[in-house]
Amino acid sequence: MKTKYNPHRIEEKWQRLWEEKRTFAVSEDPQRKKYYLLEMFPYPSGKIHMGHVRNYTIGDVVARYKKMRGYNVLHPMGWDSFGMPAENAAIEHHIHPSVWTNQNIEVMKEQLKRMGFSYDWDREVSTCEPAYYRWEQLFFLWMYEKGLAYKKTGSVNWCPHCQTVLANEQVEAGLCWRCGTEVTEKHLDQWFFRITAYVEELLDYCDKLPGWPERVMTMQKNWIGKSYGCELVFPMADGSEPIRVFTTRQDTIYGATFMLVAAEHPLTMKLAEGTPREQEVRSFVEKVRKQDKMKRTSDYYEKEGVFLGAYCLNPVTEQKMPIYAANFVLADYGTGCVMAVPTHDQRDFEFAKKYDLPMVVVIQNPDNPLDEKTMTEAYVEEGILVNSGPFNGRKNLQALEDIAEHLESIGRGRKTIEYRLRDWGISRQRYWGAPIPIINCPKCGAVPVPESDLPVVLPMDVELAGEGGSPLERVSSFVDCLCPSCGGPAKRETDTMDTFVESSWYFDRYCSPHHDEAPGLDKKKVDYWMPVDQYIGGIEHAILHLLYARFYTKMLRDFGVIGVDEPFTNLLTQGMVCKETSRCPRHGFLYPEEVQDGVCAHCGERVIVGKTEKMSKSLKNVVDPGHLIEEYGADTARMFCLFASPPEKDLEWSDQGVDGSFRFLSRVWRIVQDYIDDIADVPPFDESREPADQEMKDLRKKYHQTIRKVTIDIEERFHFNTAISAVMELVNTLYQVRRPGRDDRESLSVVRTTLEVTIALLNPVIPHMTEELRQMMGGGGTLAEAEWPSYNEEVAREDEITIVIQVNGKVRSRIQVAAGAAEDEMRRLALEDDKAQKHIEGKNVVKVVTVPGKLVNIVVR
């Protein structure tokens, strides 16, 4: 019986079957080795895109592979379902965020199921449900108690478009990371998580996670930005409160000739107040505040400042140093004040030149002596200390430590460490997020909601108009409440939490998704599954999400809720899905379906093909997975995503590539159909024997080699593209084999096993078709629950090898030798070889290099 490959019928059939049989449902089994495979959960934005398809296909292959290898595999899926788009949709389409979100979840869940991913859907988690965020609120209370959550007034990044506060990390080059609007400054009371309490451990473990890509670790280290230095004390000339600065360059202290203060620093106005300069300084500060918002328009601002009319003293030279406010000094790094050493810092140099301030060389260039009067830029290299009192003549870097100690001994400084990392601002003036469980009482201040009153549920009856402020402020039934402490009238906190909080622990929740007792995590189950063995997701989360999740994990560990130090043992950051853009001179960017035969479907103009970029709606260079499945089926979509490039690289979309993948699937399908009648009642090959027929012997060897190659490619490198290539070779080989006669049962059994191996190896990639073929061939059960094929190293080994003969490094001939040929033998055969002889003739053989199993190189002169 021969049938045509009909992906839809097959795929829907097996998806139904897996669901009915609960094939991928798992529970803790201490007898078996666990494997926790996790892909970053999606935001339910509407429907899935190719980025999801790729990410989840990669994960699914690993999950299915590990299952076949006998692991107890946890492979969950859920929804990062709080966030601004739901609120924007509510404003635009007058639909409640929860309705919009749940509709999207339904659609996307259907799509994921249609892709055939092996999720345990019983563990589905949706972060916008009170059953989820109530535990987050509980953690918040614990954090508040321990001082890990606190409130602070501060200037924050404000996006006028989204009407919300943004974390530093959400501001990219002065623009809102979501909408690209220019970010302004606003002063508000904000909630913060004290991530800095864990800064050392977070940094430490950067070197203890060998399963993470180097560059992600580097990015995290840079983000944390640890620097060793000194806090130095500069007395004021008039004896008032001294100025403290942080520096990593205490070796240049003798060259510090003036002092810089951040314009926004309180000290700036304090020093200027009541002096004739007050007006001038005030307008400068205003100017800098505005400058800040124009970050994007200029690469670097021109360095500017204003003299504050005051002086401090250099702590070692006792020289008077004028104090300036400057636009390039950061208020929130170090102490907000900087000692200026114009000779050895480029910024200070430019500043000194502009305002004609004194310069003293303190690090001399040994090769090319410096002179303050002729220098055109700061000297920032190493050198010999000069004009530095007792430290003259020493190498500057080697004196760093001694100078620090000297300053400490005279009470003018101490060694400190400074970090770039700031505490995590989690307040959002938004509706669609987890409420912060705090009540603000006019008498008692901020009072935590009692644990027994959790969850603080987001009210459903809310009006979303899109105007400023938090929508929750207008819901009096939510806001007005009684103070848990004094019983008087109070107001509920209306800020909601950053959605990165939800994604900082969802992987823990997957371990016991229905556990409804505090703290929402069943320790025994979490201990069994955590940590995540393999995490897969986009590089765009290299810093924020991953750093927050690491922080949260350490904190929950310290709360005694979980038992691991780090959440993700191995991390794979997959590349983006890209496609060329198409553009019509009249209609702008076009969707692929708006282009027909190279012309615009609307006006017939020739389409301009642009460069390849990440698929995005704005460029319209997107392929809808829905259409792809409709046309080719899920198996082809999966196949293409894996075959086109290795997972960590960007994937360039190619319609022809998709065709090619489909063709290969058809080719596999056809060859099974071709043999199906002949092998119907033939058993698999009995591996304890050897086929009599040479061709069958070779075919058997080939499938053993293929199993080996595919196993290694998946196991060691996740290189599915080369694994698939290997199976393609096997299929090609089978096509080449002379067809055995109907009564040649031995040869047919080799063919049967070849087909079975092909199907098993491809199962993680194209699960539907392979299940169907196995069933057609008379296999029982499902491949999903079958064992990964094994190979015999002995059989896989080549018994004859091609040896390359080189003369002076150039390939001149190739010979076949037995696999175990001795070096002498190889050498003899090479020297006797006719083709090699021609190149040796008349010359001296100087040397012969033999590499067993590879080559012989004859060096002649």
Next chain:
RNA sequence: GCGAGAGUGGCGGAACUGGAAGACGCACUGGACUUAGGAUCCAGCCCGCUUGCGCGGAUAGGGGUUCAACUCCCCUCUCUCGCACCA
């Protein structure tokens, strides 16, 4: 500017620790089968000279180490990503 990564046929990509450059696929060319095919099967396919065999050149460019370099070292160019006044 600093840091990380990359650069291989017409294209996507192979080549693990230095040992046959270009696996596999796409595109292209030819053949077979066909009423026909954009289906399928088979074959060819880095470039140049030869047009059989053979020879030479090729892994961004230049230099080096080595019997041997896509692979290691130095310099230059290009691209991508991250950070970007962090004192």
